[in-house]
Amino acid sequence: xxxxxxxxxxxxxxxxxxxxxxxxxxxxxxxxxxxxxxKENSDAVKKEIESRGGRAISVxxxxxxxxxxxxxxxxxxxxxxxxxxLVNNAGINIVKxxxxxxxxxxxxxxxxxLKSIFLCSKAAAALMIPKGSGQIINISSIVGINPFxxxxxxxxxxxxxxxxxxxxxxxxxxxNITVNAIAPGFILTDMLKGRIAEGAINxxxxxxxxxxxxxxxxxxxxxxxxxxxxxxxxxxTGQCITVDGGYTAYGFVE
Numbered sequence: 379x380x381x382x383x384x385x386x387x388x389x390x391x392x393x394x395x396x397x398x399x400x401x402x403x404x405x406x407x408x409x410x411x412x413x414x415x416x417k418e419n420s421d422a423v424k425k426e427i428e429s430r431g432g433r434a435i436s437v438x439x440x441x442x443x444x445x446x447x448x449x450x451x452x453x454x455x456x457x458x459x460x461x462x463x464l465v466n467n468a469g470i471n472i473v474k475x476x477x478x479x480x481x482x483x484x485x486x487x488x489x490x491x492l493k494s495i496f497l498c499s500k501a502a503a504a505l506m507i508p509k510g511s512g513q514i515i516n517i518s519s520i521v522g523i524n525p526f527x528x529x530x531x532x533x534x535x536x537x538x539x540x541x542x543x544x545x546x547x548x549x550x551x552x553x554n555i556t557v558n559a560i561a562p563g564f565i566l567t568d569m570l571k572g573r574i575a576e577g578a579i580n581x582x583x584x585x586x587x588x589x590x591x592x593x594x595x596x597x598x599x600x601x602x603x604x605x606x607x608x609x610x611x612x613x614x615t616g617q618c619i620t621v622d623g624g625y626t627a628y629g630f631v632e
Contacts, residue, residue, distance in 0.1 A: 381608065382407025385458040387450075389441050389498060390468030392419025394567045395517065398596035399465055399603050404432035406604065408463070411454055412436045415468075441468050442489035444497055451501040460509065463607045464502040466495040466516045466539075476530040487531035492538045499546055503555060512555040513607045516543050517599075520563045520622050536561075540618045547616030556615040558606045563622025566593040586632050589624035 385408065391400040392414025404410050404427040412427070414420035417438040424436040437453050439446035454461055469491045472483045495516050506512030521529055522536025540559050547557035564570060564584050570593070574581040585591055602621050605611055620626055 380407070381604075384408045384462035384607070385411070385454070385460065386463035386465065386607070387411035387413065387454060387461055387498075387502070388465040388467055389413045389494065390415075391465075392416055392423055392438075394569070395562065395565060395596050395599050396465070396467040397423050398600040399467065400434070401427065401430070402597070402600035402604055403463070403607070404430065404434060407432075409458060410434040411450075411458070411461075413441065413450065413468070414438055415440050441494040441498055447494075447497040447501055450498075451505070455505065460505045461502050462506075462512060464498060464512070464514045465603055465607075466498055466514070468494055469517065469519075469536075471529065471532045473528050473532075475528050479530055484531045488535050488538075491532065491535035492542065495539060495542060499542075499557070503546075503550055503553075506555050507550070507553045510554045512553075514546065514555065514557045515603050515606045516557070516559040517603075518543070518559045518561045518618060520561050520620060520626050523561060523618075523620065524626055543618065544616045551615055556606070556612065558611075558614060558616070559618040560599060560602050560606070561618050561620045561622070561626075562594060562599050563620070563625045564588070564593050565599060566595055587625055587628055588622070589628055592623065594621060594623060 386403045388396050388400045390396040391412050400410050412420045412423045420436040420438045424434045427434040435457050437450050439450050516539050518539040519536040521533045525533040543557050543559040573579040
């Protein structure tokens with residue numbers, strides 16, 4: 379199946395990495411389901427896709443809640459009939475020391491970053507299994523591999539994304555459904571730009587640890603996701619591809 383024949387749902391695609399993935403898939407001819415918790419964001423990306431000649435629907439909802447996920451996939455099935463690619467991109471981060479992290483903080487991060495993947499993947503698999511094919515791609519993080527301080531729920535949830543990816547991959551392989559993950563490094567989103575500008579993150583220090591000596595672009599992640607959605611990657615499943623310019627491979631201190 380060529381990409382132009384596929385239906386792709388990207389959660390959290392109202393901005394940042396998710397938006398870049400949605401636009402790249404649309405440019406390749408896929409029919410897109412744009413999802414965001416904020417209606418104005420998902421509607422804006424839908425219009426942007428359509429202005430470029432693509433096909434898209436906007437379905438805003440909170441993917442951390444089962445009833446919202448059920449409604450999302452009912453809409454997908456009604457509008458497109460089924461789904462071929464699911465990109466679980468929605469995520470949040472709360473930065474504070476573990477001793478200051480509340481139970482509500484922990485629950486919010488885990489619900490958005492990990493529970494949503496479980497809920498959306500199950501709903502997508504229910505449509506993929508009968509036709510015997512599908513690709514699920516989960517967005518983890520290098521923080522789920524090499525933890526950063528003051529991010530206990532984020533780091534733990536992103537590590538959980540990698541293990542859930544492996545678990546679903548081995549369960550659903552017999553249905554010809556591949557499940558893989560991408561672990562982005564320091565990607566130059568608006569959020570990262572803002573944190574560098576305000577001095578919360580030392581950009582120069584980060585680049586000393588990145589062998590390629592640059593920050594990643596949202597398009598770098600979109601390219602990697604596109605690769606995992608293509609037929610050329612059909613023998614890859616249960617894997618986590620790190621897209622970080624070599625950051626996690628680098629052990630030297632300059």
